Amino acid sequence: MPKSDTILKTEPLKMSTNEQDFVRALIEMYRSLPCLWKIKSKDYSNRYMKREAYEKLVAVYREYHPTETVDENIVRKKIQALRTVFKKEVNKVEKF
Secondary structure, eight states: OOGGGOOOOOOOOOOOHHHHHHHHHHHHHHHTOGGGTOTTSTTTTOHHHHHHHHHHHHHHHHHHOTTSOOOHHHHHHHHHHHHHHHHHHHHHHHHO
């Protein structure tokens, strides 16, 4: 089938309202902590600031998932997964 006839179909991500709220809250908190993602930030190299920032993200995670065991590594993996999914979606949009 030629590319022009191929339509990329993706199922929307089915998440509960609580999970959607959690992802939004996590992203908002992450955006408010440039020491974690803004390379040109003077605090980007400060590991103590980063540790405090990740503790804030862990607190957000625990707020929405109180029964789960959460630490900095789990939050890092969640952020990386969200960034990966975002980049894949951007690539799909740019492809067409």
